[in-house]
Amino acid sequence: MKTIWKQFSVLPSFSLTLGFTIFYLSLFVLLPLSAVFLKTATMDWGALWVTVTDPRVLASYKLSFGASCVAALINMVFGLLIAWVLVRYSFPGKRIIDGLVDLPFALPTAVAGIALTAIYSENGIIGHYLQLFGIKVAFTPFGIIVALTFIGLPFVVRTVQPILEDLDAHVEEAAASLGATGWQTFRRVILPELYPALLTGFALAFARALGEYGSVVFISGNMPMYTEITPLLIMSKLEQFDYAGATALAAVMLLASFVLLLFINLIQWRTGRRYAAKG
Amino acid sequence: MQRLREGNKGKRNGLLYGLVFSMMAALTLGGCSGSSKETGTAAEAGISAKEAVQILNVSYDPTRELYQEYDKAFSAYWKKKTGQTVNIKQSHGGSGKQARAVIDGLEADVVTLALAYDIDAIQSKGLIKENWQKILPSNSSPYTSTIVFLVRKGNPKGIKDWDDLIKPGVSIITPNPKTSGGARWNYLAAWGYALKKQGGDENKAKEFVTKIIKNVPVLDSGARGATTTFVERGIGDVLITWENDALLAVNKLGKGNFEIVNPSLSILAEPPVAVVDKVVDKRGTREISEEYLKYLYSEEGQEIAAKNYYRPESKTVAAKYGKQFPKINMFTIDELFGGWNQAQKAHFSDGGVFDQIYKP
Amino acid sequence: MENPIPSIRVQPKSGTIIRWLLIGIAFLFLFLFLLLPLFTVFYEALKEGAQAYLASLTEPDALAAIRLTLLTAAIAVPLNLIFGIAASWAIAKFEFRGKHLLLTLIDLPFAVSPVISGLIFVLLFGTEGLFAPLLAKYDVQIIFAVPGIILATVFVTFPFVARELIPLMQSQGTEEEEAARSLGASGWQIFFRVTLPNMKWGLLYGVILCNARAMGEFGAVSVVSGHIRGLTNTMPLHVEILYNEYNFAAAFAVASLLALLAIVTLIAKSIVEWKTVHQEYTRR
Numbered sequence: 001m002k003t004i005w006k007q008f009s010v011l012p013s014f015s016l017t018l019g020f021t022i023f024y025l026s027l028f029v030l031l032p033l034s035a036v037f038l039k040t041a042t043m044d045w046g047a048l049w050v051t052v053t054d055p056r057v058l059a060s061y062k063l064s065f066g067a068s069c070v071a072a073l074i075n076m077v078f079g080l081l082i083a084w085v086l087v088r089y090s091f092p093g094k095r096i097i098d099g100l101v102d103l104p105f106a107l108p109t110a111v112a113g114i115a116l117t118a119i120y121s122e123n124g125i126i127g128h129y130l131q132l133f134g135i136k137v138a139f140t141p142f143g144i145i146v147a148l149t150f151i152g153l154p155f156v157v158r159t160v161q162p163i164l165e166d167l168d169a170h171v172e173e174a175a176a177s178l179g180a181t182g183w184q185t186f187r188r189v190i191l192p193e194l195y196p197a198l199l200t201g202f203a204l205a206f207a208r209a210l211g212e213y214g215s216v217v218f219i220s221g222n223m224p225m226y227t228e229i230t231p232l233l234i235m236s237k238l239e240q241f242d243y244a245g246a247t248a249l250a251a252v253m254l255l256a257s258f259v260l261l262l263f264i265n266l267i268q269w270r271t272g273r274r275y276a277a278k279g
Numbered sequence: 280m281q282r283l284r285e286g287n288k289g290k291r292n293g294l295l296y297g298l299v300f301s302m303m304a305a306l307t308l309g310g311c312s313g314s315s316k317e318t319g320t321a322a323e324a325g326i327s328a329k330e331a332v333q334i335l336n337v338s339y340d341p342t343r344e345l346y347q348e349y350d351k352a353f354s355a356y357w358k359k360k361t362g363q364t365v366n367i368k369q370s371h372g373g374s375g376k377q378a379r380a381v382i383d384g385l386e387a388d389v390v391t392l393a394l395a396y397d398i399d400a401i402q403s404k405g406l407i408k409e410n411w412q413k414i415l416p417s418n419s420s421p422y423t424s425t426i427v428f429l430v431r432k433g434n435p436k437g438i439k440d441w442d443d444l445i446k447p448g449v450s451i452i453t454p455n456p457k458t459s460g461g462a463r464w465n466y467l468a469a470w471g472y473a474l475k476k477q478g479g480d481e482n483k484a485k486e487f488v489t490k491i492i493k494n495v496p497v498l499d500s501g502a503r504g505a506t507t508t509f510v511e512r513g514i515g516d517v518l519i520t521w522e523n524d525a526l527l528a529v530n531k532l533g534k535g536n537f538e539i540v541n542p543s544l545s546i547l548a549e550p551p552v553a554v555v556d557k558v559v560d561k562r563g564t565r566e567i568s569e570e571y572l573k574y575l576y577s578e579e580g581q582e583i584a585a586k587n588y589y590r591p592e593s594k595t596v597a598a599k600y601g602k603q604f605p606k607i608n609m610f611t612i613d614e615l616f617g618g619w620n621q622a623q624k625a626h627f628s629d630g631g632v633f634d635q636i637y638k639p
Numbered sequence: 640m641e642n643p644i645p646s647i648r649v650q651p652k653s654g655t656i657i658r659w660l661l662i663g664i665a666f667l668f669l670f671l672f673l674l675l676p677l678f679t680v681f682y683e684a685l686k687e688g689a690q691a692y693l694a695s696l697t698e699p700d701a702l703a704a705i706r707l708t709l710l711t712a713a714i715a716v717p718l719n720l721i722f723g724i725a726a727s728w729a730i731a732k733f734e735f736r737g738k739h740l741l742l743t744l745i746d747l748p749f750a751v752s753p754v755i756s757g758l759i760f761v762l763l764f765g766t767e768g769l770f771a772p773l774l775a776k777y778d779v780q781i782i783f784a785v786p787g788i789i790l791a792t793v794f795v796t797f798p799f800v801a802r803e804l805i806p807l808m809q810s811q812g813t814e815e816e817e818a819a820r821s822l823g824a825s826g827w828q829i830f831f832r833v834t835l836p837n838m839k840w841g842l843l844y845g846v847i848l849c850n851a852r853a854m855g856e857f858g859a860v861s862v863v864s865g866h867i868r869g870l871t872n873t874m875p876l877h878v879e880i881l882y883n884e885y886n887f888a889a890a891f892a893v894a895s896l897l898a899l900l901a902i903v904t905l906i907a908k909s910i911v912e913w914k915t916v917h918q919e920y921t922r923r
Binding site: 011013020021024028030036038078082086089095097099101102103109111116126204207210211213214230231234250254264265269 | 741816905
């Protein structure tokens with residue numbers, strides 16, 4: 001480590017690139033985001049507190065955080081499964097499936113929302129059958145979870161996949177030779193290695209789902225206290241020309257996202273250190 | 280290693296601070312130069328009297344078809360009258376959203392919105408003259424509409440009037456009044472009906488409207504979204520909507536699958552129009568913009584409005600389309616609610632009656 | 640090495656069952672969540688025939704929307720590309736304090752609600768925004784015009800290239816660059832001869848994802864666009880407008896174009912990935 005550190009300074013352009021990075025970051029991200037806090041600051045603390053703790057707003061936090069969490073959990077389980085299948089097995093159409101995983105990144109969210117609503121509403125292809133069992137998806141919190149699962153799927157797959165690829169197969173083989181069953185090997189040997197990546201993927205999917213608007217408004221039904229997400233409340237505050245109120249909610253969501261992301265980066269930093277210590 | 284890092288850190292921190300300051304300076308400069316580059320495109324929209332002129336009409340969702348047709352007619356009329364080519368750009372969206380865009384700097388020459396409250400909001404920022412609603416006839420509303428019910432073919436739930444909407448098991452589709460202008464008309468129509476029926480008892484009216492809202496399974500964010508939910512997704516027994524959108528749905532969307540039910544009493548919806556004074560004075564488009572709105576009241580303009588299912592203001596055109604627009608008893612918002620500002624404050628602002636209905 | 644292999648082959652039966660079970664679940668999940676929506680888009684788009692499909696794509700407003708979308712991507716992607724390279728160089732090749740904060744800030748646009756991403760530019764450049772006096776003085780229109788759409792797009796696609804490059808460059812280390820340096824290469828030489836060839840596939844992958852997102856962004860752009868037909872409507876906004884006109888087939892036709900774009904993007908990405916693997920092998 002010591003030698004590497006010394007040699008770092010050999011390379012040029014640190015100040016140039018870092019300077020540009022910070023400049024560009026400030027211009028396009030920090031400065032615009034600061035506007036949210038400046039506008040929020042025009043409210044006094046009492047009004048701010050009332051706005052962000054209104055019962056309807058609280059219900060929307062619960063829904064936004066709850067649905068995002070469930071969707072991210074679903075993605076964690078199935079994302080791991082898909083990553084596992086893609087890395088460990090070969091089967092026809094594997095390349096197509098692998099490519100398809102990124103679809104939610106590329107498909108406009110509004111299109112995804114409309115398509116999902118068409119599928120899961122009572123007269124849709126799937127909603128029609130679910131209806132027979134008395135299950136309603138579109139226009140209920142389930143619908144929101146469906147949309148958010150769609151949005152967040154690539155995050156888990158794409159963070160777990162490379163780690164799984166790098167995992168040494170010998171360790172598993174060794175475990176198997178010691179008489180461990182497949183499940184034991186998976187739980188005791190593989191899963192611990194994947195935890196950081198899984199957590200990162202989870203947190204990314206969670207953070208992305210929190211703010212999602214375009215796809216959710218189509219499928220959620222927007223019922224106050226029931227299926228009204230926080231971004232929608234921000235929108236409806238804007239409709240009433242209540243900019244300060246809108247930015248107050250925006251600030252709450254921004255802080256939540258920031259904390260989440262910081263948390264991810266700390267996990268990555270820690271695992272990075274652990275590996276370094278091992279090496 | 281630790282010490283090495285510390286040493287380097289000091290140096291780097293100095294560097295960082297320097298960068299931050301130079302960045303701040305560059306930021307302001309960059310901001311200006313970067314944006315002024317774009318002036319070219321913005322200025323192109325500017326107008327000189329002889330050349331082709333472009334104006335922007337910022338409107339709400341259900342007027343798309345109306346203005347598509349009207350813009351063509353007006354262009355022809357203006358060309359004939361002045362020899363000038365006019366290119367009319369349209370922007371459609373939720374009424375409140377559109378008003379906000381104009382306030383935030385969307386350079387609309389004219390606004391044609393769903394309710395006076397939204398134009399008042401623009402006016403309160405000084406973009407429009409205070410007496411705007413007195414400038415053109417009929418409260419500056421060249422066409423009107425009302426709120427009716429759309430039901431499925433054969434009216435399986437037997438919906439006849441507002442009273443049928445509070446029956447348990449009737450599923451009602453209406454958009455969210457917080458985000459949709461049309462939904463506010465729906466809500467006020469129901470309120471007004473209950474108020475008149477109960478002899479002005481506000482509490483009973485609230486109870487009535489609460490019962491209606493409890494029957495709503497989906498609150499779309501806009502009127503068009505609500506129609507789609509009802510027509511395409513097949514959800515709900517009755518859609519409360521603009522008469523013009525209901526007629527459109529019956530005649531174009533799902534021919535033969537839907538019927539219109541006219542309630543015994545409804546609200547007179549007056550979607551107003553106004554010239555945005557500040558913008559037209561800046562762009563030099565006052566003359567054409569005023570003429571654009573005035574021509575809506577002409578025979579041709581009224582005819583186009585009626586064809587697109589808006590109740591025309593002109594008596595002769597109204598007589599011609601009498602079959603399309605049956606007589607419905609209507610009250611106005613001024614009569615029952617003392618105008619939009621009061622209605623908005625009492626019912627739709629945060630903590631207003633609509634929010635109270637949803638209070639747990 | 641000899642031993643483990645037979646021991647794995649001892650249990651092929653349950654292994655095969657589990658294997659196909661897992662593949663089956665993966666397929667089912669992807670079918671329900673990804674393939675079906677994709678299929679719906681194309682089905683609805685072609686419902687009224689190929690002619691109606693083509694007509695809705697070649698109509699002037701649709702063409703204007705396509706042009707604007709391409710223009711936006713053509714400006715936003717290169718900007719974020721340059722940023723991505725600079726940021727990954729600084730972050731991956733050097734150690735400094737506050738790196739994690741910087742990384743978190745770069746990630747932030749991932750997690751910011753699209754509604755907020757649009758709102759912030761209104762707060763800055765709107766009539767009552769921070770820069771309003773300045774803009775009024777020079778008569779510059781930013782929001783509700785093309786610059787605002789580009790700004791919002793840059794914001795939303797901000798992390799993609801940098802996020803792709805940083806881990807890649809970190810894993811590649813700095814030995815090669817240092818060797819080049821010690822041989823007397825200049826900074827640009829190092830970059831073009833050593834760093835760029837090493838990261839080119841990762842770079843391309845980042846650009847592809849960034850581009851896809853730039854073309855598909857809806858929420859943020861919707862807030863700053865003003866929805867002027869033929870002027871400030873991007874393709875996703877045009878989809879919404881057509882949808883609100885009850886013109887469902889046309890709406891899905893434009894949407895299918897975006898989906899096609901996504902698919903082409905994904906194919907390009909697969910090729911890139913294949914090349915990356917290939918390159919790794921040849922390097923070894």
